[in-house]
Amino acid sequence: MMxxxxxxxxxxxxxxxxxxxxxxxxxxxxxxGGDELTIAGRTLRSRLLLGTxxxxxxALLAEAIAASGCELVTVALRRVDxxxxxxxxxxxxxxxxxxxxNTAGCHTARDAVLTARLAxxxxxxxxxxxxxxxxEDTLLPDAPELLRAAEQLVDDGFVVLPYxxxxxxxxxxxxxxxxxxxxxxxxPIGSGMGIRNPYNIALIRERVSVPVVLDAGIGxxxxxxxxxxxxxxxxxxxxxISRAQDxxxxxxxxxxxxxxxxxxRTAGRIPRRLYATASTPDEGLPDLGPV
Amino acid sequence: MIVLNGQQSDLRxxxxxxxxxxxxxxxxxxxxxxxxxxGEVLPRxxxxxxxxxxxxxVEVLTAMQGG
Numbered sequence: 001m002m003x004x005x006x007x008x009x010x011x012x013x014x015x016x017x018x019x020x021x022x023x024x025x026x027x028x029x030x031x032x033g034g035d036e037l038t039i040a041g042r043t044l045r046s047r048l049l050l051g052t053x054x055x056x057x058x059a060l061l062a063e064a065i066a067a068s069g070c071e072l073v074t075v076a077l078r079r080v081d082x083x084x085x086x087x088x089x090x091x092x093x094x095x096x097x098x099x100x101x102n103t104a105g106c107h108t109a110r111d112a113v114l115t116a117r118l119a120x121x122x123x124x125x126x127x128x129x130x131x132x133x134x135x136e137d138t139l140l141p142d143a144p145e146l147l148r149a150a151e152q153l154v155d156d157g158f159v160v161l162p163y164x165x166x167x168x169x170x171x172x173x174x175x176x177x178x179x180x181x182x183x184x185x186x187x188p189i190g191s192g193m194g195i196r197n198p199y200n201i202a203l204i205r206e207r208v209s210v211p212v213v214l215d216a217g218i219g220x221x222x223x224x225x226x227x228x229x230x231x232x233x234x235x236x237x238x239x240x241i242s243r244a245q246d247x248x249x250x251x252x253x254x255x256x257x258x259x260x261x262x263x264x265r266t267a268g269r270i271p272r273r274l275y276a277t278a279s280t281p282d283e284g285l286p287d288l289g290p291v
Numbered sequence: 292m293i294v295l296n297g298q299q300s301d302l303r304x305x306x307x308x309x310x311x312x313x314x315x316x317x318x319x320x321x322x323x324x325x326x327x328x329x330g331e332v333l334p335r336x337x338x339x340x341x342x343x344x345x346x347x348x349v350e351v352l353t354a355m356q357g358g
Binding site: 054055061074078079080082090093099114118119121122131 | 316317323324325326327330334335350352356358
């Protein structure tokens with residue numbers, strides 16, 4: 001696998017990616033329990049966040065939430081449609097999950113800030129997943145607008161979780177502004193391309209002290225496991241689950257993958273080597289006579 | 292004339308947001324609903340009292356799957 005090849009290179013980033021330095025990895029891994037994620041004072045037992053977009057029905061969404069074990073789900077804010085009333089709010093409330101409203105569809109800081117304020121009014125939460133899109137085809141973030149919006153929302157008292165590129169400098173700027181977490185993309189939203197630059201994700205983990213939530217690009221369970229192995233504190237999956245052929249089964253897969261990746265990260269993987277290292281000792285090898 | 296969710300409506304100046312919500316079959320205490328008037332949030336506490344001006348642009352929003 002390409003990811004983590006840098007682990008054989010002696011840099012602070014490689015040490016962090018190995019989970020053997022930096023002191024960030026807890027000594028007692030998730031298997032013993034007590035490995036909760038805390039964002040802005042809120043404790044989450046599940047390190048999997050679920051995006052609610054793309055599920056073919058609310059019933060399937062509810063089943064997938066249960067299978068995923070997630071406690072925090074994203075919702076968007078859109079015009080009331082008098083024709084279609086199946087209540088998403090009721091379904092999420094029954095599922096016992098907390099809401100993380102997003103600013104999906106916003107292209108300017110102004111729109112994102114107003115949308116966040118409306119979300120606060122609608123859902124009685126200060127939490128906002130801040131998205132400011134700069135390009136229609138790739139849905140990549142618009143960095144200057146994102147920073148502007150983040151700054152204003154932090155000043156307004158919001159708990160800001162910005163969807164950002166995998167640029168470690170931008171991530172650090174967002175953290176420095178006061179964002180409660182950073183949410184770098186693995187690859188474009190809904191692309192299922194996985195983590196295209198694992199080196200940058202590892203660098204982001206190293207350079208910011210707030211939680212890092214891998215957001216966007218997850219295609220299947222191994223992508224989520226890799227994100228956690230790289231040191232991400234959580235993974236947000238939406239399309240990878242909602243658009244899978246069997247969303248409920250994929251939700252269970254993502255749950256297991258996030259747990260496995262977290263365990264592997266905290267366990268501290270072995271370094272990659274070009275040549276073999278015998279796992280069986282040579283001592284005591286019998287002399288079996290001449291060839 | 293008041294513009295409701297991007298559509299010209301027959302609502303007149305002086306109407307309250309409460310009247311608009313009623314038209315949308317939404318109670319005043321509807322969960323997960325927010326209202327913007329002319330690009331500003333109108334807090335829930337003002338829904339029953341705030342009188343809309345002529346040509347006001349009203350957006351009534353709620354939770355949708357996404358993200």
